[in-house]
Amino acid sequence: MTMPRSFTAILVSACLAALPALSHADDVDMAIKTLARDWSHVTYEVPKAQQDDAYTALETQGSALIAQYPRRAEPRVWQAIILSTHAGEHGGLGALGMAKRARDLLQEAQKIQPDVLNGSIYTTLGSLYYQVPGWPLGFGDKDKARSLLEKALQIDPDGIDPNYFYADFLYRTGDKAGAMTHLRKALAAPPRGDQPLADKGRRAQVQKLIDTLSADK
Template sequence: MNTLSTAIQGKASTHLRSLLLCLFFWISALAMPSFAQTAEQDLHDLQRDWAQIQYLTPEKQRAEKLGVLSEKARALTVRYPDNAAVWTWSGIVHASHAGAKGGLGALPIVKAAKADLEHAIALDGSVLDGAAYTSLGSLYYQVPGWPIGFGDDKKAQTFLLKGLEYGADDMDANYFYADYLFQQKQYTEALTFADRAEHGPEDMNRPVASEGRLGQIKQLQAKIRQKLH
């Protein structure tokens, strides 16, 4: 009887330990969100803050606020070094900061944006409908050429078209290519892509950004039509 009792107690003890161990791992899984979920949330917050600054903040205050946001973006690239979407948005934030700052002082910032976008492409250029290609292309046609900057219209077109390969219906991809064509005085073709941008699907998770971009598209359409008439 003593032997049987000891065996039963041993089995019960082992079973209890197994239950406790399973419970520990289950609680741990709930307490610690996955890497992807955390990166996605951090990226969403960065995109939301960018849209608020870019479209709802007075122009005179944008450079300072985008400078602070650039530091947050840089911290995310350290936290998620292999996440192409994070690197893409770090490049976008830096590019916006450079645009808001303006002048020669913006050149180091725009070079940092270029480096981030190139790194995103090296990781995975297809993410976010090819946004890294589109953003890099926009830098190449907006930044002055040598000896001041790295601007290059031919490279701009190459990257913009690559972005369109991944995001044929994407609002941003079509808008930036339309703007590039407008700068090249190819007004008829520019209007075609501007119209495509206008009818591109809006991002329901980023209403401020979608509405702000749509406003820019309509402004571009008006400028193009003015040139055509």
């Protein structure tokens, strides 16, 4: 059957109109992957003495990405991951400010796309709530941490990150047996093809906590 010329022209126009949108999506996805790769490099390969400046540079990249793609949740999540990791390395009152900014970004991302990046919002928020001091210094809350980390595991039950952070939370709250269970699940997690360096670094952290638990027996 031959399509009418007018219908064919409309179809071609529609396809051409879709091309910029596809290119835009490809651009933001590539930018997010680059930011994730750079975070892995800074976190697991850059010497500790150079990390403060390196994280600051990453935060500049993350802020630009948020401004460029304000309707996407992923830049906010990755900026929050960068800030929370930086806070852990930086310490002091400055770290608390970073942690609060990370929390706010994650809550903004949650309103845009709550299940983005396989539950990373809940993993990162949960880790903040159990590592940040409680009131009156900070916003730390063990009950919120548990709830958020368990939600992350519901979304990604076999993932290395949700299992590691839940294990770390359980260890810090005295449940060593539960922590070991989730550490073993973290070690058995399927590799993430686009994040080999992050997987390698996280597995080293998992093994370190397993060694600590084994030494505590």
